[in-house]
Amino acid sequence: MPNQLPPIQLGAPGEEISFRDLWTLSKRFKKLHQLKRESIRHILNSGQRQFLDALPLILHMNHPALPGFISTATPAGIFSYQPDKRAINAARQINRSFNLQPQRRHHHPAAIDGLFLMGSVGSIAFTKASDIDIWLCHRADLPQAALDELQKKVQALEDWAASLQLEVHFFLINSEQFLLDQKTPVSADSSGETQHYLLLEEFYRTSIYVAGKILAWWLVPPEYENDYQGYLAHLLERRFVNANQILDLGGLAHVPAGEFISATQWHIYKALNSPYKSLLKLSLLECYASEYPYINWLCVAIKRAVYQGKLTGLEIDPYVLIYRKLEDYLLKAQSHERLAMIRRIICLKVTEASGDHRQIGPLSPYENYFREMSASWQWPNNPLDAPCDRNSWDIETLLAENAAIVEQLAHCHNKIIRFSHEHIDPDFQECNDMKLLGRKLIAFFEKRQGKIEITTTRGYGLPIRRSLSIVESQSATGGSEWGLFVDHNNVQDTALRTPLYRRPTLIEMLCWLSVNGFYRPRAPIQCRVKSYNLTPIELNTVLDRLDKFFKRHFDSSDSLGNYEGDNGLTHSLLLINLGQGLPDAEAGPYVLSPRNNPLSHGARRACLVRTIDRVSISHWNEVLTSHEDGIEGLLNCLIGIINDTRHPVAAGCLAAICQTPGQADNIIRRIEQLFEALLALHRDEADNPAPRYVLAGGERYFIVSKKDSSLQYQPCADEGQLIKALSLPQALYGSVAFDAEVLAETPIPAIYRENRPFTVQCFFHREAISIRVYILDEQGVLYNRQYQDSSLSPLVREYARFLTAVSSRKPTSATAIEFFELKKNAAGGWSCVTLSYPLPREQDRNEGELPPSAHGVINAANPQMLPLLECQENLEARSDDAN
Numbered sequence: 001m002p003n004q005l006p007p008i009q010l011g012a013p014g015e016e017i018s019f020r021d022l023w024t025l026s027k028r029f030k031k032l033h034q035l036k037r038e039s040i041r042h043i044l045n046s047g048q049r050q051f052l053d054a055l056p057l058i059l060h061m062n063h064p065a066l067p068g069f070i071s072t073a074t075p076a077g078i079f080s081y082q083p084d085k086r087a088i089n090a091a092r093q094i095n096r097s098f099n100l101q102p103q104r105r106h107h108h109p110a111a112i113d114g115l116f117l118m119g120s121v122g123s124i125a126f127t128k129a130s131d132i133d134i135w136l137c138h139r140a141d142l143p144q145a146a147l148d149e150l151q152k153k154v155q156a157l158e159d160w161a162a163s164l165q166l167e168v169h170f171f172l173i174n175s176e177q178f179l180l181d182q183k184t185p186v187s188a189d190s191s192g193e194t195q196h197y198l199l200l201e202e203f204y205r206t207s208i209y210v211a212g213k214i215l216a217w218w219l220v221p222p223e224y225e226n227d228y229q230g231y232l233a234h235l236l237e238r239r240f241v242n243a244n245q246i247l248d249l250g251g252l253a254h255v256p257a258g259e260f261i262s263a264t265q266w267h268i269y270k271a272l273n274s275p276y277k278s279l280l281k282l283s284l285l286e287c288y289a290s291e292y293p294y295i296n297w298l299c300v301a302i303k304r305a306v307y308q309g310k311l312t313g314l315e316i317d318p319y320v321l322i323y324r325k326l327e328d329y330l331l332k333a334q335s336h337e338r339l340a341m342i343r344r345i346i347c348l349k350v351t352e353a354s355g356d357h358r359q360i361g362p363l364s365p366y367e368n369y370f371r372e373m374s375a376s377w378q379w380p381n382n383p384l385d386a387p388c389d390r391n392s393w394d395i396e397t398l399l400a401e402n403a404a405i406v407e408q409l410a411h412c413h414n415k416i417i418r419f420s421h422e423h424i425d426p427d428f429q430e431c432n433d434m435k436l437l438g439r440k441l442i443a444f445f446e447k448r449q450g451k452i453e454i455t456t457t458r459g460y461g462l463p464i465r466r467s468l469s470i471v472e473s474q475s476a477t478g479g480s481e482w483g484l485f486v487d488h489n490n491v492q493d494t495a496l497r498t499p500l501y502r503r504p505t506l507i508e509m510l511c512w513l514s515v516n517g518f519y520r521p522r523a524p525i526q527c528r529v530k531s532y533n534l535t536p537i538e539l540n541t542v543l544d545r546l547d548k549f550f551k552r553h554f555d556s557s558d559s560l561g562n563y564e565g566d567n568g569l570t571h572s573l574l575l576i577n578l579g580q581g582l583p584d585a586e587a588g589p590y591v592l593s594p595r596n597n598p599l600s601h602g603a604r605r606a607c608l609v610r611t612i613d614r615v616s617i618s619h620w621n622e623v624l625t626s627h628e629d630g631i632e633g634l635l636n637c638l639i640g641i642i643n644d645t646r647h648p649v650a651a652g653c654l655a656a657i658c659q660t661p662g663q664a665d666n667i668i669r670r671i672e673q674l675f676e677a678l679l680a681l682h683r684d685e686a687d688n689p690a691p692r693y694v695l696a697g698g699e700r701y702f703i704v705s706k707k708d709s710s711l712q713y714q715p716c717a718d719e720g721q722l723i724k725a726l727s728l729p730q731a732l733y734g735s736v737a738f739d740a741e742v743l744a745e746t747p748i749p750a751i752y753r754e755n756r757p758f759t760v761q762c763f764f765h766r767e768a769i770s771i772r773v774y775i776l777d778e779q780g781v782l783y784n785r786q787y788q789d790s791s792l793s794p795l796v797r798e799y800a801r802f803l804t805a806v807s808s809r810k811p812t813s814a815t816a817i818e819f820f821e822l823k824k825n826a827a828g829g830w831s832c833v834t835l836s837y838p839l840p841r842e843q844d845r846n847e848g849e850l851p852p853s854a855h856g857v858i859n860a861a862n863p864q865m866l867p868l869l870e871c872q873e874n875l876e877a878r879s880d881d882a883n
Helices: 019-043 046-060 085-094 144-163 175-179 197-206 222-237 258-271 275-291 298-307 318-332 336-357 365-375 395-423 432-445 491-496 506-515 536-553 584-592 630-644 664-682 719-726 748-753 792-808 872-882
Strands: 112-118 132-138 168-174 208-212 468-474 480-486 501-503 526-528 569-576 611-618 623-629 654-658 692-697 700-707 710-716 736-738 759-766 770-776 782-788 816-824 830-835
Touching (some): 046 144, 132 144, 168 175, 197 275, 258 395, 275 336, 318 336, 506 611, 526 536, 536 569, 536 654, 569 630, 630 700, 664 700, 759 792
Parallel strands (some): 692 736, 759 816
Antiparallel strands (some): 112 208, 770 782
């Protein structure tokens, strides 16, 4: 084919248009795309070429011998497609039993209007590792069941491609809906509502025709792009073109300004995991926005080249065009640093691609072009002359790249914000997809205490050849600071060098290293610390556990569906006593003590949990850390995890590690038991709206309660304060559960085991010369009093009379009354024996006044709501008379 074909000039509306010119243009575009398909085949291996060659045939028919077969009812058939020898041979290589049978004539039209590849395919940037987007444009009248069948087939084809190490994504396009700008929701691969015209421009710029109808856009001359609909209508009305033989996806005449905002957010989101390709697109968006509303589209430049007869060369390569446009834009803006970044990205793309090209032949003209260009950039080392393997970059390069990428992303975002102030209506309403993207960007870029920075280069591994060291030093504020060094040698070396990275806490540094892929099990990290008793083995054991935690729970794909709901924690890891072994003077007695509760251990009741470092992953893919101390810190962590984790909260959302000598397993087991107890407390139970849980921690006690679906705790210095706290009024009923050893010498835990809602319970314990009375009201509030020289039966009778009178006069539902006698066995265990009592006389039922506002029988804070205290003296007098 000659390098230059004769130019074609179509007439204006009202002028004569040559049918031959229209036919020639169609042939030129098909030839251009055929050449691009050939360039793709040269890069792919034999199995991948089979996929590309057989693809239209597989979609044209439902053949059980070919991959992707679902059923004979799956929509099939590509408009005007006839399998060529290459497709048939590829099918036979895939399955030798394949035999192309003559197709029976039927009245059903083909289900597929057009098949196109899209992306970097056919450009200088395409490599074996590049993904390929495939637009499958189907008939608009396909029912949903048929579309579901077709979706199953293309999913099977994606899986087949993956088995060939080829990343392929199919997109089912309804051309009529697309023309009307009816978009699908956003996903990891689809930009959804965020862009339409800008996506269409990228399609026209990068798509490769495979089979089916030709694009109507090909037949609209570049000079009439702003009147696309009018020119196409002229072609159709004058019957220069048959509407049934073209695929109309629309023109680029009227791009709304708001689309630049949403598209920018989309590409920033994509840049967080694939920064280089997305940065090019973001810069191109910025350049387009600077020309708004009269934009010089690159896709139109390619179409103009085809009309002028140029099917090969720099004029039709999308990446070359992007670079030329950005170079001109950035030079005019005097943005030399940004231009250097763009050049570096282009060089990376070219170098990666050239590695595939050099396997089969000499350098392409595109590579020669960039080699000549890079010579004029006056770089000390030409990156095109060095092998490009980002997975072997050192940590300094990765961090520098990440800083440059983040700076570029911020610049693009700020530019587009200024654009919005000039062109966007203040009442512009964000679509749902933009809200999701906004949440994602906030979650990624927002800086706050304890949050771990995720680098955009986290996917690139580090070479093993260099070691990393963490060094503790004093910060400007007087506290500790943790710095990361490469090949650290000594103290003097640290003083003379600036660390690669700093964090205020050790756990933040360890998490940052692990989640960003800088920890490598085969290259242990050294640590020189002052405030931690941490050996290299212990340090790398912790890093290994963090590495497994992040690999299991950190969502690298980070689907935007995560951002549909409110944020919340998903998984947490507790590092107990990190670098904090037990003091030698205390370790022995703790281990030998029969009191083996690590939260209140031994005769001195010491809490063996000294420090807690919490690592949590949120639903919005944030990594959050915190450092706490002691029993209150442990409660803060556990309660915070339960309150902040998305419901339903399960025990599996928490894991813990501990390296305390001799006590690690015991400490972890106790924390797991406590977490399960708190989870049980947190569950919603209609008949137990305000439960409480009591545990010992050190020398103190803690009451954990539930209020408004959240847990909270109250410390008590000793048993006296604890009993007093249990006597405070409660608005709602709540059971009380006691941890082992809490109030073990008293009958109170046994009393609360009998507690039930809507029930007042009275417990009597006969002591040497007195009787102690415990009462639980219908809210579970405790009251107790001791009566000297009293007998049990009269005391029971008086309480029965009084409580019955109280219950009968309450305006609420009836309350049951129960009586028990407390007994203690030789082993110190308590039991409750039910007591019968005589029903009070009718006149006794009517004695006393009960305020109508009373919520419970016992309320020490409000005398009006405590009838028992009002009648206390009367009860004592009657008891004495009975004796």
